[in-house]
Amino acid sequence: MKVLRRTLRLTWQASPWITLLVAALVAFQSVAVALLAQSQRWLVDAAGLGTVGGLLAAAALGAVAYTASTAGRTVLHSLALELVLRVDILVNDEILGLVAGLPGVEHLEHPEHLDRIFLLRRGSRTLAQLAFGLSATVAGVISIALSVWLLVAVDPRLALLAPLALLPLWINSRTLRGLRDAEKEAARHGRLEEMLHRMCTDAGTAKELRVSGAHAAIDEEAAKAWDRYATLISRARVRASSWNALGWICFSAGYLLVLALTADLAARGLATLGDAVLVLVLGARLRGQIQEVVEQIGRVIHTGQVTEHYTWLHDYAAAHGPKGDKQPVSGGITFENVTFAYPGSKAPVLRDVSFHLRRGSVVALVGVNGAGKTTLVKLLTGMYEPASGTIKVDGQDLAATDLAAWRQRTTAAFQDFVKFQLPVRHAVGIGSLPRMDHVEEAIHAAGADFVERLPNGVDTQLGSLFDGVDLSQGQWQRLALARALMRDKPEVLILDEPTAALDPAAEHDLYERFTTTTGTVGEGITVLVSHRFSTVRMADHIIVVADGTIAEQGSHEELMARNGPYAQLFRIQAAAYSGDNC
Numbered sequence: 001m002k003v004l005r006r007t008l009r010l011t012w013q014a015s016p017w018i019t020l021l022v023a024a025l026v027a028f029q030s031v032a033v034a035l036l037a038q039s040q041r042w043l044v045d046a047a048g049l050g051t052v053g054g055l056l057a058a059a060a061l062g063a064v065a066y067t068a069s070t071a072g073r074t075v076l077h078s079l080a081l082e083l084v085l086r087v088d089i090l091v092n093d094e095i096l097g098l099v100a101g102l103p104g105v106e107h108l109e110h111p112e113h114l115d116r117i118f119l120l121r122r123g124s125r126t127l128a129q130l131a132f133g134l135s136a137t138v139a140g141v142i143s144i145a146l147s148v149w150l151l152v153a154v155d156p157r158l159a160l161l162a163p164l165a166l167l168p169l170w171i172n173s174r175t176l177r178g179l180r181d182a183e184k185e186a187a188r189h190g191r192l193e194e195m196l197h198r199m200c201t202d203a204g205t206a207k208e209l210r211v212s213g214a215h216a217a218i219d220e221e222a223a224k225a226w227d228r229y230a231t232l233i234s235r236a237r238v239r240a241s242s243w244n245a246l247g248w249i250c251f252s253a254g255y256l257l258v259l260a261l262t263a264d265l266a267a268r269g270l271a272t273l274g275d276a277v278l279v280l281v282l283g284a285r286l287r288g289q290i291q292e293v294v295e296q297i298g299r300v301i302h303t304g305q306v307t308e309h310y311t312w313l314h315d316y317a318a319a320h321g322p323k324g325d326k327q328p329v330s331g332g333i334t335f336e337n338v339t340f341a342y343p344g345s346k347a348p349v350l351r352d353v354s355f356h357l358r359r360g361s362v363v364a365l366v367g368v369n370g371a372g373k374t375t376l377v378k379l380l381t382g383m384y385e386p387a388s389g390t391i392k393v394d395g396q397d398l399a400a401t402d403l404a405a406w407r408q409r410t411t412a413a414f415q416d417f418v419k420f421q422l423p424v425r426h427a428v429g430i431g432s433l434p435r436m437d438h439v440e441e442a443i444h445a446a447g448a449d450f451v452e453r454l455p456n457g458v459d460t461q462l463g464s465l466f467d468g469v470d471l472s473q474g475q476w477q478r479l480a481l482a483r484a485l486m487r488d489k490p491e492v493l494i495l496d497e498p499t500a501a502l503d504p505a506a507e508h509d510l511y512e513r514f515t516t517t518t519g520t521v522g523e524g525i526t527v528l529v530s531h532r533f534s535t536v537r538m539a540d541h542i543i544v545v546a547d548g549t550i551a552e553q554g555s556h557e558e559l560m561a562r563n564g565p566y567a568q569l570f571r572i573q574a575a576a577y578s579g580d581n582c
């Protein structure tokens with residue numbers, strides 16, 4: 001009901017006038033068949049009796065009903081198409097808004113949630129048809145009821161056709177349920193095929209795949225996934241059509257029986273010729289009417305699956321949306337006994353982690369690959385919530401604060417940055433759209449001065465998709481950094497290996513710049529993740545992460561004096577760089 005109300009609201013919002021016109025035409029369609037059959041009955045009876053007035057009235061009624069029905073049907077078809085198209089756009093906008101507006105990213109990583117979003121986006125049109133489909137179904141049922149009523153008036157036994165007409169309807173609802181289950185089961189294969197296909201056609205991944213020669217194998221895997229998807233769906237369809245055919249055979253046998261009964265009644269003088277014509281016309285039309293209602297019900301039931309996901313998305317967005325209007329105040333951040341496991345995985349990636357990030361400090365997270373550094377950063381930016389323990393910002397639980405407001409006070413640059421194929425100004429500016437005027441400043445702060453030498457400076461189009469300039473990996477990375485630096489005086493600046501593509505000297509120089517020129521110094525907290533100890537040693541506080549726990553923490557000097565894992569890693573790297581870079 002909630003979904004119906006929502007889609008009705010969207011339908012009205014799409015166009016009140018078209019909605020009213022469609023409703024009026026649908027209402028007329030519900031009586032059109034009965035009017036037409038009745039006019040033909042009167043026409044034949046009046047002809048038999050030779051009453052000219054009756055003949056003319058019946059012909060006039062038939063002509064009006066026929067014209068209004070056929071013309072109305074054509075107009076209804078095009079108006080309904082237009083309305084559904086408009087509602088589809090609104091539904092898609094709503095879905096994208098809900099998916100993109102969620103503060104965390106859990107819904108984008110959980111396979112079950114991804115399946116739901118996949119099915120929802122594929123079925124958005126069905127959802128857009130819900131209001132129209134339901135009203136057409138009600139009109140169809142009324143139309144069938146009127147036909148049955150007219151048949152019963154000739155002879156009550158003719159009502160036999162009604163239960164027989166319901167049989168295909170019932171079978172169809174059962175088979176559609178089977179189809180719905182098959183679609184649910186197949187969604188994962190469909191999504192896999194889409195991903196593999198994209199891997200082979202996307203310029204970024206295609207390069208690596210060509211070099212490794214794996215594209216043929218991936219192509220094959222994509223074909224297999226598509227086969228699995230198509231097989232599940234087509235098997236369910238064949239099953240459904242066989243059952244539906246059986247239903248129609250039963251109805252056709254009933255129709256023949258009704259015709260034989262009417263012929264008998266006419267022969268015995270218990271029915272007029274007009275009655276026989278009425279039965280003939282209505283019986284033949286009943287098949288079409290039922291077919292239409294079956295199809296409409298099919299669409300509505302199919303919508304049931306999509307509406308389930310639609311409701312889920314709304315509920316999920318309501319449960320995971322902004323939690324309150326309290327804003328974190330300036331101060332330190334404390335992780336208290338934080339344990340965390342990624343969705344769908346039972347093994348915790350972080351176990352009982354506790355540490356404090358002091359306001360105004362530069363904190364470095366170090367550790368081997370997979371230790372849990374990026375996961376800590378994701379928790380800090382509110383992408384995920386801890387399974388147990390709390391993250392407190394000035395004593396306030398981050399899970400209970402408005403994440404959107406928190407994000408306004410933080411900024412981050414990640415190792416897996418995005419290459420936005422836009423003009424430089426926009427590729428950097430989307431870091432903080434209200435501060436578009438500060439793009440040049442951010443570019444300078446990120447050391448991306450190469451932009452000045454591009455053909456159109458900050459207005460140069462980037463990427464090959466739109467005949468733009470392509471950049472080196474290090475240059476793309478500097479732009480990603482500039483994007484992160486767009487935020488005005490962030491309380492927390494997170495740099496998660498955003499300089500991996502830069503040489504060690506450039507990274508050292510850049511971090512020196514960040515820690516002395518950005519707005520966070522003295523006011524905010526800078527969290528940097530790096531494998532380069534020449535950078536790490538600049539931090540005030542170093543946290544060594546090992547296997548999801550904190551192995552040790554302290555200043556560079558303290559950790560060197562302790563001679564623990566940090567000191568060992570530092571010496572190994574210092575030896576590798578012959579002391580030059582560390």
Ligand SMILES: Nc1ncnc2c1ncn2[C@@H]1O[C@H](COP(=O)(O)OP(=O)(O)OP(=O)(O)O)[C@@H](O)[C@H]1O
Nearest residue numbers: 109342345349367368369370371372373374375376
């Ligand atoms: N989205 C995810 N879903 C499930 N497991 C994940 C996910 N992201 C990371 N992990 C797992 O969490 C662990 C910690 O990963 P994390 O990215 O935090 O490590 P890291 O210390 O940042 O590593 P690196 O130095 O390689 O960037 C790894 O074992 C990884 O496999």
